[in-house]
Every structure is written in C-alpha cells, then in structure tokens.
Amino acid sequence: MIGTGGLLSRRPLRTRLALVTSAAVALVALGVLAAAYVVIRYELVRQLDLQLKQQAGLIAQQSRGGADSGVLYDQCAWRAAPACAQIVRADPAAAGQSGLVLPVTGASRRVAAGTLGAYYSDITHDGRPMRMLTTPLPGRAGRALQVAARSDTVGQSVEQAGLYLGAVGAGGVLLAAGLGYVASRTSLRPVTRLTSTAERIAATRDPAHRIEMPHYEARRQDEITRLATSFNIMLGELEEAVAAQRRLVADASHELRTPLTALRTNAELLARADRLTVAQRERASDALGRQLREVTGMVNDLIELARDEEPRPLVEQVRLDRLAERCVADARSHWPGTVFTADLDEATVAGVPARLARLLSNLLDNAAKFSPAGAVVEVRLTHADGALDLTVRDHGPGISAEDLPHVFDRFYRSRQARALPGSGLGLAMARQIARAHGAELTAEQAATGGALFRLSFPAG
Numbered sequence: 001m002i003g004t005g006g007l008l009s010r011r012p013l014r015t016r017l018a019l020v021t022s023a024a025v026a027l028v029a030l031g032v033l034a035a036a037y038v039v040i041r042y043e044l045v046r047q048l049d050l051q052l053k054q055q056a057g058l059i060a061q062q063s064r065g066g067a068d069s070g071v072l073y074d075q076c077a078w079r080a081a082p083a084c085a086q087i088v089r090a091d092p093a094a095a096g097q098s099g100l101v102l103p104v105t106g107a108s109r110r111v112a113a114g115t116l117g118a119y120y121s122d123i124t125h126d127g128r129p130m131r132m133l134t135t136p137l138p139g140r141a142g143r144a145l146q147v148a149a150r151s152d153t154v155g156q157s158v159e160q161a162g163l164y165l166g167a168v169g170a171g172g173v174l175l176a177a178g179l180g181y182v183a184s185r186t187s188l189r190p191v192t193r194l195t196s197t198a199e200r201i202a203a204t205r206d207p208a209h210r211i212e213m214p215h216y217e218a219r220r221q222d223e224i225t226r227l228a229t230s231f232n233i234m235l236g237e238l239e240e241a242v243a244a245q246r247r248l249v250a251d252a253s254h255e256l257r258t259p260l261t262a263l264r265t266n267a268e269l270l271a272r273a274d275r276l277t278v279a280q281r282e283r284a285s286d287a288l289g290r291q292l293r294e295v296t297g298m299v300n301d302l303i304e305l306a307r308d309e310e311p312r313p314l315v316e317q318v319r320l321d322r323l324a325e326r327c328v329a330d331a332r333s334h335w336p337g338t339v340f341t342a343d344l345d346e347a348t349v350a351g352v353p354a355r356l357a358r359l360l361s362n363l364l365d366n367a368a369k370f371s372p373a374g375a376v377v378e379v380r381l382t383h384a385d386g387a388l389d390l391t392v393r394d395h396g397p398g399i400s401a402e403d404l405p406h407v408f409d410r411f412y413r414s415r416q417a418r419a420l421p422g423s424g425l426g427l428a429m430a431r432q433i434a435r436a437h438g439a440e441l442t443a444e445q446a447a448t449g450g451a452l453f454r455l456s457f458p459a460g
Helices: 004-009 013-062 106-113 152-187 189-204 223-271 278-305 320-334 353-369 426-436
Strands: 070-074 084-089 119-125 128-136 143-150 316-319 339-344 348-351 376-384 387-393 440-445 451-457
Touching: 013 128, 013 143, 013 152, 084 106, 084 128, 106 128, 106 143, 128 152, 152 189, 189 223, 223 278, 316 320, 316 353, 320 339, 320 353, 320 376, 320 387, 348 353, 353 376, 353 387, 353 426, 353 451, 426 440
Parallel strands: 339 376
Antiparallel strands: 070 084, 084 143, 119 128, 128 143, 316 348, 376 387, 387 451, 440 451
C-alpha cells in the first residue's frame, strides 16, 4: 500500500506546492469558520437568554399582589417569549404545584428556597426544544419564577449560518487551490525552464543554452530568479571551460604534430643506420634526443596546466626572498650571457616551494630569452601598502599592444618569439600557479623599454 507521502513525492513540484498551500489555507479557513460558527451560536443563545431575563423581570413586576403559585402562561407552542411561565414553590406540596407545564427539578426547588442562584437550561416540551430560565421571584420568599421560550429558531439560525459558512469555506478552499496552483506555476516557471535547459544540455552536450527570463521576472530578484541567474552564470563558465579544453586539445595536437613528425623521420632515418655515415648518424641521434626532450617538456607542461590548484598538504610558509635568490642563481648558470640583478626585501608567503620556484624560473627564462646578449634582467621584491610585489623586468623589445592581451594564453607565441625555442606554455603555467596561490600575475610594457611582469600577493 502506497502512503500519501509516496503519492505526493511522485507529483511535480508545482503540484505539491499548490497542494500544500491549499491545505494550509483550508486549515486556516476551516479554523476561522469554526470559530465564526461558535461565536454566532453563542450570540444567538445569549440573545435568547437576555430576552428571557427581560421577560422574567416584567412578569415579576406584573405578578406582585397576584398569583403566587402555579402556571402563568401556557402557550408553549408559540414562538413569542415568554411562551411558558410558572411560579414554583420551594415546597412541592404547596397549593398550585400540580399541573405545572414546565419541568421542575430539585435545582428549581433550591432556587425557590434561596439556596441556588438563577440558571438557564435546555428542555424539550411536546417534542419542541426550549430554553428555560429559572430565577428567584423578587419580594416573595420560597418562590421561583420559570420562564421558557422555543429555541428551535436559534437552532435553525445556527444551522443556516453553518450552511452559509460551509459554502463560503468550500468556495474559499477551491479559490485558494486555484490561486495556489497559479502562484506555484508562476513562481516555479524559472525552475521549469532550468529543468528543460538542463535536460537539453544533457541531450545535446552543448552548454551554450541559457534559461530565458522575461524582463518582469528578471527584475524580481527573488530566490528562484537568482537561482536561474546563477545557473546561467554556471553555464557560461562551463561553456568557457569546454571551449578552453577544446582549444587546448587543438593547440596541443597542432604543436605536437611538428616534433612528432620530426621524431618519426629521425627514427626512420636511424633505422637505416647502415646507409649513413658516422657524422650523419650522430646528427640524427642528437636531433632525436633534442626532439624527445622537447616533446617530454611539452607533455609535462600540459600535465602541470591540467592541475587547477595546489595540493593542500604541500602548502607551507615560504621565504620568497630566499626562493627568488636561488632561482636567480640557477638562471645565471642557465643563461650565462644575461646579467641578473636582485633587489629582494624579506617576505614570507604560504605556498608550495617547488611550484613557486617553477613560476619564477619561467619568468626568468622568458626574460632571458628576449634579452639581447649582455642585457640586464632586474628582479625586485618589495612591500607596498601591506601587499607584496615581485617584478621581473627585461630590456628586450618589450610586448606590443597587439600581443599584450594574449601573452598568458596557452601556446600563444608572438611573431618575434616563433624563431625562439619553447612551446608557448611557460607564461600560461606561471599565471596558473600564481592564481593557485591567491596571487595575480600581470604583464606590462616597461616605461623605458622592455617587458615587466608583476606578481602581486594580496595583503595578508
């Protein structure tokens, strides 16, 4: 047997929301109507009680000096009040206590005796419901006055009011259900579009789709609209990531095609080594080793670029000035024709030493590559307003305005760099390492010529 929860869980969200809203409104409406019914019934009975009390006062005044026992009015079938009235003695054996039309109980006798106060009661007379007041008769000891009137009019009025309230409640519940369904459809329309967009992307594997929102929905800025906006932003990021991945694959395949072709040519050439001279074999072997190193370096760079963040267990406090000094020393040995100078303030950052060293080495290699023989590469590490800046500046041709926006793109190489060794991945890797450490790497044209790369760590 399937429970109500199981049935609801299979319904669409807008249907469940409409049902829950309608149920809540129905409960509130039924509570209000029940309270209204009780109040109406109470007021009608109170009016009848007040009428009986007023009539009892009039009869008490009129009966002074008159009959002091027995039936005063015996028209219980009338709707007018009082339809029935009688005087009850404390002594049931007293004169006039036979043939009374209204029921007399022990409580009635105690009221006559003065030991009990006035009270109201519901009785039935000749099959008709009646309301009766039993009260002491003023100025006459040992006597009580009973006044009664038909109460079926009150019952009919209460019943009619209940029917009206029930009709109003049913209409209110139906109206609430309709409005709840319309409101749920309107409120969840962006979610419906989000679902259809997600299904379309899953079917087509194309993240270019977006959730279209009318202007009046976009202006609301509620939770649902913000969800749709965030989903569109996520799709934009996903589309950019997919496009970047495709570009990376295309660029990598293009860049690897030339060295792989050269590798195959040299391998095929060495396979016929018996036809080559010793000098030819040595040149082919050297070329093969150089191309293998080039392909290996490119593949390693691609693997490094595929890693988006640094492994947290390897992060430690790094003396950046000492790390930069060691990287400059290594650069001097790799580029003996270039002069490296270092002006380093003491500084400590959180990071992975090997990755930061790779970043600095890439910047230094790039600066040396574009510097003429004997030129100076300046490395500076300074504090400014709590932030930390490390700059690497060369005195080469600089970066043209055309190339400046693309210097950190993977496999991008300017016209003057195409004749130089390298794969075009060094600066892209350097920026990725910087961002993984919460820093930002930028490039600019130095004021007096050359290129300047700035690594900025935020104030910590």
